[in-house]
Amino acid sequence: MTRFATYTADGQTFYGAVTDAGMIALSPQFPGWPSLREVIAADGLPALAEAAEGKPVTHRDFTYEIPVPNPEKILCVGVNFPDRNAEYKDGSAQPKHMSLFPRFARSFTGAERPLIRPPENHTLDYEGEVAVVIGKPGRRIKPEDAYAHIAALTLCNEGTIRDWVRHAKFNVTQGKNWDNSGSIGPWLVPFTDAAQLDNARIITRVNGEIRQDDTLARMMFPIREEIAYISTFTTLQPGDIIITGTPTGAGARFDPPKYLVPGDVVEVDVAGIGTLRNTVADEFGEDEA
Incomplete structure (x- = not known):
């Protein structure tokens, strides 16, 4: 199956097909679709796959960007596995409704690039997740119809500054949106x-x-239910990303916690989708911090 990425090479941003030897730039062939967001909105992924057939690699030296630039919405589902609910040790049963919070595109970086630990707080944690990218717009989507609204899948490491999700009683937004x-x-x-x-x-x-x-x-809360619930209160648009939930085992839940430190390598792996790999670095060097 053809894979598609957004990447930077030679000072320019492209989208194209991923091969083991490098990238095949496709964006120059589709000026009406300036990014993969427009490709998805036009149901254009099959056209990209066809255009890539037999084409030579155009870039071997490149930097990954997040696949869909500037999505209108990135919504994350929290505490979505039974063992994760138990980790909170509050005796609560499965909640009636899912927990949701937004993330901004600027809070994410691409694969093979460092996750950034800020100087204000060093409780940077990892959360491996599957992310679904909406292709077909919809409001009040029925669960049985939900999969028809998905264009593509990707992976997410939903990095979190743990201390900052505890700054207020009812929200986690500030701990979930540190740049990169x-x-x-x-x-x-x-x-x-x-x-x-x-x-x-x-x-x-x-x-x-x-x-x-x-x-x-x-x-x-299965992905069909996530799409149905979210689309009840907001219209899902092509390019929107739903980050579907992480299993137990995040660093904060160890005793003592195992937070990420510079030099660590984090890999999120799902067969059939791929491996998302990132290192960890401080925002400033020791002399600057």
Whole structure:
């Protein structure tokens, strides 16, 4: 299956097809679709796949960007696995409704780039997740129709500054939106079959050690329900991203916590989608902090 990425090379931003040898730039062939957001809105991923056939690699030296630039909405589902709910040790049963919070595009970086730990607080944590990209707009979408609104899948490391999610009683926004604290990518995989999600297994590794390992089938709020619930109060638009929930095993839940430090390597892996890999770096060097 053809994979599509947004990337920077030679001082320019392109989108194109990913190969083992490098990128095939496709954006120059489609001036009416300036980014993958417009491609998705036009249901253009099949056209990109056709255009890539037989084409040579155009870029071997490149930098990944987040696949869909400037989506209108990035919505994240929190505490969506049974063991994650138990981690809070508050005795609560499965909630009636899902927890949601927004993230800004600026809070994410691309694959193979460092997650940034800010000088204000060093409780940078990882959360491996599957992200779905909306292709077909909709409002009040029925669960049984939800998958028809997905254009593509990608991966997310929903990096969090843990101390800052505790600054207020009812929100986590400020702890979830530090610039370049999380990542999305490395590419988009077209969504063609329910099995891509229903059978998906998420594995997150830190420096090669497995920290998270679970399947989407165990989520308390399945992706069909996420799309239905979210589209009840807001119209989903092409290019919108829903980050679907992380399994147990984030660093904050260890005793003592295992927060990320500069030099760490974090990998989020889902068979059939790929591996999202990032390092960790401080925003400023020691001499600047």
